[in-house]
Amino acid sequence: MGRNSNFSISEVEYLENNWGIKSINAMANDLNRSISSIMNKKTRLQLGAFLDNGEYITVNQLFKAIGREKGTGYTLRNWIRKGFPVKNKKVLNSSFRVVYLEDFWKWAREYRMHIDFSKFKENELGLEPDWVKGQRRADIAFSKYKVTQWTKKEDSQLESLLGIFRYSYRELSMQILRTEAGIKRRINDLGLNMWPIKDLSRSWRSEEISIVTDMYNNGYKSDVIKEYINKSAQAINGKIERLIRDGILVKHK
Structure with missing residues (x-):
């Protein structure tokens, strides 16, 4: 040869x-x-690097593009269980895990609630589908709710606000910027004997249901939806489950 x-x-x-x-x-x-x-x-x-052909990228390049630096191994395993279209590409004596961009976008639309688009720069992977912009806005809106380990200052703030016996889970969540579920877990972890006040139960108005339906279909989480209606995230989740059961909404994968 x-x-x-x-x-x-x-x-x-x-x-x-x-x-x-x-x-x-x-x-x-x-x-x-x-x-x-x-x-x-x-x-x-000037054909460029072998893996820079524009049709596919390595898994590492994908995680870098979406702003994931930690926990990528766990995330990848979780995605693969959900049908993430990863493939192996051999270049000379090296093997790379890659994903074809067309396959990625098809999968991502179906499983977009498992991807955080808040740090995913627009068109980072080239021209992106129209739905990505809306999901990016939804994830940016949710990103203010911290998922990091609680600090002593936050614990003190939580205990202080609970001691006033004035705030509901919804109100505490919007003040501390933690999800309602996260606050409930933290109260249990700290062994506190104080609880948020209960929201007054009232019937759902048609405009509230419309807001929930529209925002859910656009990828917004319940903790963000609660900012637009006077309902807790827990109540919103319950309503979403009923709307799914009634065939009005389609459950996210």
Whole structure:
């Protein structure tokens, strides 16, 4: 194998059409050329890195694009269980986990509630589907609710507000910027004998149901939806479950 002649027009077209799709070994074999000659020609043609072909990216590049630096191993395993379309791509003697962008966007739309788009810069992976902008807005709205470990200052603030016996879960959540479920867990973890006051029970108004339906369909979480209606996230979750059961809403995957 290995010819010293210049690349023909058809060979150049072959490289341009197959770069990043076929392995380097396969292209060298198809053209009856050495790997080094393929790599040299690739440089002269400015074809870019093998994994920068625009059709797919490595899993590491994907996590970097969406702003995930920690816990990527757990996230990937969780995604794979949900059908994440990861594939193995071999380049010379190295193997990479990659995902084709078209396959990713199809999967992401179906499982978008498992992806945090708040740090996902617009068009970071090239032109993105229209629905991504709305999901990005929804995730940015939720990002103010902290999911990090509670600080002593937050614990003191929570205990102080509970001691006033004036605030509901909804009101505490909007002051402390923790989810209602997170506040409930923290009260249990701290062994506190104080609880938020109960929200007054009242019937749902049609405009409230419309807001819940619209925001849910656009990827908003209940802790954000509660900011737009005078209902707790827990009450909103219950309403969403009933709307799903009645066939009005489709449950997120």
